[in-house]
Amino acid sequence: MAEPEYIVESECETTEEEKSSSASSEVVIGIDIGTSQCSVAVWNGSEVELLKNTRNQPLIRFDVLVDNDIPLGEVNYHLSPYDVFSLGEVNYHLSHKHERLSGASILNMKRLIGRVDTDRVVHASKNFPFLVQTLDMGVRPFIAALVNNVWKSTTPEEVLALYLAELRIMAESKLKRPIKDVVLCIPVSFSRFQLTQIERACTIAGLHVLRLMPEPVAVALLYAQQQQHMLRDNTGRVSKRIALVFNMGAGYCDVAVADIDGGVTEIKALSGSEIGGEDFLQNMMRHLLPSFDKLDIKSMGLLRVAIQEAIHELSFQESVQIDVDLGNGSRLCKEVKREEFEEVNKYIFCESEILTVQCMHDADVDVEDLTDVIVVGGCSCIPKIRNFVENLCEREIYKGMNPLTAAVYGTALEGALTSGIDDPLGDVDLLTSQVTTLGIGIRANRSEFVPVIPRNTTMPVHKEMIFTTVKDNQTEALIVVYEGEPEMEDENHLLGYFKITGIPPASKGVPEIIVGMDTNASNELSVSARVIIPGSRQPAVPVMELKMPTVDDGHSCCAEVLTRAYGPTLDSMIVRMKNHSI
Amino acid sequence: MYKTKKLCAPLSTIFRGVLPTRRRLSPYFSNSQIPSLSSHLQSSSRVPPRYALHFLPNSNFSFQNLCSQSAAKLDSSTKRCWNCVADKTGTTPFLYCDSCRSIQPVDLSIDYFQIFGLEKKYEIEVDSLEGKYKDWQKKLHPDLVHSKSEKERGYAAEQSARVIDAYRTLSKPLSRAIYILRLEGVDVDEEQTVSDPELLTEIMEIREAVEEAPDSQALNQIQSKMEEKLEESSNSFVNAYQSRNFDEAVACIQRMTYYQRASEEILKKL
Numbered sequence: 001m002a003e004p005e006y007i008v009e010s011e012c013e014t015t016e017e018e019k020s021s022s023a024s025s026e027v028v029i030g031i032d033i034g035t036s037q038c039s040v041a042v043w044n045g046s047e048v049e050l051l052k053n054t055r056n057q058p059l060i061r062f063d064v065l066v067d068n069d070i071p072l073g074e075v076n077y078h079l080s081p082y083d084v085f086s087l088g089e090v091n092y093h094l095s096h097k098h099e100r101l102s103g104a105s106i107l108n109m110k111r112l113i114g115r116v117d118t119d120r121v122v123h124a125s126k127n128f129p130f131l132v133q134t135l136d137m138g139v140r141p142f143i144a145a146l147v148n149n150v151w152k153s154t155t156p157e158e159v160l161a162l163y164l165a166e167l168r169i170m171a172e173s174k175l176k177r178p179i180k181d182v183v184l185c186i187p188v189s190f191s192r193f194q195l196t197q198i199e200r201a202c203t204i205a206g207l208h209v210l211r212l213m214p215e216p217v218a219v220a221l222l223y224a225q226q227q228q229h230m231l232r233d234n235t236g237r238v239s240k241r242i243a244l245v246f247n248m249g250a251g252y253c254d255v256a257v258a259d260i261d262g263g264v265t266e267i268k269a270l271s272g273s274e275i276g277g278e279d280f281l282q283n284m285m286r287h288l289l290p291s292f293d294k295l296d297i298k299s300m301g302l303l304r305v306a307i308q309e310a311i312h313e314l315s316f317q318e319s320v321q322i323d324v325d326l327g328n329g330s331r332l333c334k335e336v337k338r339e340e341f342e343e344v345n346k347y348i349f350c351e352s353e354i355l356t357v358q359c360m361h362d363a364d365v366d367v368e369d370l371t372d373v374i375v376v377g378g379c380s381c382i383p384k385i386r387n388f389v390e391n392l393c394e395r396e397i398y399k400g401m402n403p404l405t406a407a408v409y410g411t412a413l414e415g416a417l418t419s420g421i422d423d424p425l426g427d428v429d430l431l432t433s434q435v436t437t438l439g440i441g442i443r444a445n446r447s448e449f450v451p452v453i454p455r456n457t458t459m460p461v462h463k464e465m466i467f468t469t470v471k472d473n474q475t476e477a478l479i480v481v482y483e484g485e486p487e488m489e490d491e492n493h494l495l496g497y498f499k500i501t502g503i504p505p506a507s508k509g510v511p512e513i514i515v516g517m518d519t520n521a522s523n524e525l526s527v528s529a530r531v532i533i534p535g536s537r538q539p540a541v542p543v544m545e546l547k548m549p550t551v552d553d554g555h556s557c558c559a560e561v562l563t564r565a566y567g568p569t570l571d572s573m574i575v576r577m578k579n580h581s582i
Numbered sequence: 583m584y585k586t587k588k589l590c591a592p593l594s595t596i597f598r599g600v601l602p603t604r605r606r607l608s609p610y611f612s613n614s615q616i617p618s619l620s621s622h623l624q625s626s627s628r629v630p631p632r633y634a635l636h637f638l639p640n641s642n643f644s645f646q647n648l649c650s651q652s653a654a655k656l657d658s659s660t661k662r663c664w665n666c667v668a669d670k671t672g673t674t675p676f677l678y679c680d681s682c683r684s685i686q687p688v689d690l691s692i693d694y695f696q697i698f699g700l701e702k703k704y705e706i707e708v709d710s711l712e713g714k715y716k717d718w719q720k721k722l723h724p725d726l727v728h729s730k731s732e733k734e735r736g737y738a739a740e741q742s743a744r745v746i747d748a749y750r751t752l753s754k755p756l757s758r759a760i761y762i763l764r765l766e767g768v769d770v771d772e773e774q775t776v777s778d779p780e781l782l783t784e785i786m787e788i789r790e791a792v793e794e795a796p797d798s799q800a801l802n803q804i805q806s807k808m809e810e811k812l813e814e815s816s817n818s819f820v821n822a823y824q825s826r827n828f829d830e831a832v833a834c835i836q837r838m839t840y841y842q843r844a845s846e847e848i849l850k851k852l
Binding site for chain 2: 264
């Protein structure tokens with residue numbers, strides 16, 4: 001009689017075991033989704049291999065052509081203008097340029113994903129060669145592509161999902177096996193809400209996210225592997241290294257300070273902001289043609305390409321001649337000097353410098369402590385950037401890596417590490433411990449943001465903080481969870497909220513509401529709350545624990561609605577820090 | 583082969599029911615928020631051993647850490663690996679089994695000093711912590727047990743988070759001082775209102791000096807003075823702690839808290 005019972009249970013067990021064992025033997029790919037270009041790489045057992053698309057390009061332009069056949073369209077691997085000239089395939093370029101810039105293609109999705117229409121970055125995206133409309137009310141912006149002369153609405157997540165599905169198919173055909181698990185790198189400044197959107201896009205594309213890794217962390221991991229490899233060849237003794245990684249791509253700028261010792265890469269601090277090549281481009285467009293906002297989509301696209309090329313050339317020469325026919329009889333013909341470019345974008349250089357200084361400060365590291373300084377990303381060839389990093393860190397930039405593929409190499413390594421690869425040679429005897437990129441806390445003391453897990457805390461982490469009631473006999477308390485920094489209340493992101501009910505009647509300040517926050521090594525967050533009346537050891541109400549974020553799109557809108565609905569009474573429902581005097 | 587599976591299955595199924603897979607730690611791991619723990623105890627710095635209780639290995643304080651604790655309880659008497667049943671060997675704290683390389687459940691009787699193989703003393707070589715910390719991470723980090731059982735992954739998360747907290751707590755003088763007192767059953771409230779008139783006057787003076795500082799050089803001077811003061815109170819803490827004068831030790835911590843904050847404030851201004 002007992003036999004069948006065992007069998008039933010063992011079946012469950014088998015599936016469980018199979019899951020975990022098959023997960024470990026599966027190939028994990030690393031993807032770097034850039035604002036303008038993407039790449040895919042994989043650890044092949046002895047080294048990282050970059051996967052190339054059908055045109056044999058390792059860097060794949062991130063444009064999605066929306067058309068009528070399939071629900072949303074198909075992904076096209078376009079050449080970037082730079083590649084075109086270096087490869088001499090001008091014809092190919094011209095034939096697709098029209099498509100790219102006619103409004104039918106969606107590009108720069110990484111800048112728009114998970115943002116609401118009050119966001120500065122969304123507003124700055126209105127001159128993209130497709131439709132971006134905002135109503136400034138804290139909801140998802142209206143994004144559409146032109147299909148047969150009709151605007152077809154889409155969302156950044158859908159576009160990203162399509163693109164990722166395409167990358168997966170490409171990787172599967174190259175590796176000749178199904179691909180499921182993936183490590184992606186993301187900008188430091190991404191909110192948890194944006195990370196959820198990326199995860200969703202992956203799910204739609206049939207991919208399972210093992211880890212979302214901040215870009216400079218991926219670069220630091222590659223550096224650690226290089227150092228380990230190099231030193232093993234020489235003496236075998238790996239000495240402690242501290243590296244500063246500066247990464248600036250088309251959409252985001254990130255900085256990390258990493259401490260590498262004995263195969264453990266410990267991220268000391270991270271900082272990041274949404275500034276990048278796209279800002280250089282827009283500032284130059286505005287500088288050269290102040291009325292560029294009024295251009296139609298096609299002319300805007302032509303202008304965009306011409307100026308992008310000019311900026312690129314300015315990295316290698318002092319001045320460049322721009323001569324572009326914008327259609328409708330208008331023409332832009334101007335000479336641009338490098339100093340002009342630097343002057344127009346002064347504040348961006350300044351801001352990236354601040355990020356670097358801040359990161360070193362947060363890491364408690366001085367210039368003398370640094371072993372190497374690494375500059376990567378699409379903007380890493382801009383002389384002004386190289387100069388300021390070299391001056392600030394008082395040393396030459398590390399030469400050992402390709403600035404465009406460093407991040408994707410790092411993700412492939414992390415993919416191998418987290419899936420427990422077979423590594424007989426000990427080539428990847430590495431471990432990375434990551435830190436939280438933003439503080440996480442709750443609203444307390446009326447409208448203050450009280451961080452429970454501060455920024456730059458090593459994960460995994462579990463922290464608790466005790467709060468209490470603000471009114472006598474308060475039976476309900478609202479726990480409103482935010483992500484961000486205490487100083488910038490307006491920019492903090494609402495992650496979710498939940499109510500604790502049934503608090504036993506007591507004088508204000510007596511019940512202890514213990515809010516716990518927990519992020520695991522994969523940066524998944526859960527928040528819990530339990531209530532204890534001093535003197536009793538048992539929780540007074542059942543413990544609430546939930547995964548965050550819980551709120552969906554339009555989160556800033558959601559925060560407003562919350563305040564509007566509960567505004568007058570929220571004060572009496574909110575908690576305050578125990579022993580905080582108000 | 584199938585048979586072994588059959589036999590093992592029910593046991594681990596039961597385990598899964600008993601051991602929640604949530605990666606939870608007991609409350610006092612969350613070290614950075616110590617101040618809030620003792621809010622209701624403003625009159626005296628000596629605390630009835632309510633929180634101190636948690637340090638005893640077998641106290642069933644909250645049902646949340648029960649899982650880890652009950653598992654620890656099984657092991658703490660014998661110090662036996664849950665996986666290969668090998669007895670613990672050597673003097674290293676038993677966070678990890680050297681014979682089968684499996685991570686052990688959190689044992690709350692092992693304090694932060696023991697984790698780093700240190701004597702329970704305020705004065706420690708901070709530089710020696712980092713190497714040991716990294717050695718632990720290379721054994722305990724959740725990334726390393728990706729393919730292992732859910733149970734062990736849970737242990738990895740708990741142990742790793744605890745070692746991180748231990749490292750952070752011990753590397754800073756102030757948090758180390760607070761922690762060592764807590765091991766003695768004394769809970770310190772950093773936020774407690776300053777009542778010492780001497781310190782109050784000093785605070786006022788420093789605040790004025792910072793506000794009126796004409797340039798960064800002047801600020802730098804105040805800053806290095808704060809560092810000096812911090813060092814001084816840290817030394818008096820050592821004496822107070824050694825002579826087990828805990829009220830004095832708490833007063834030292836209060837001064838250290840203040841000087842450190844002042845120093846941080848100035849750094850922000852610079």
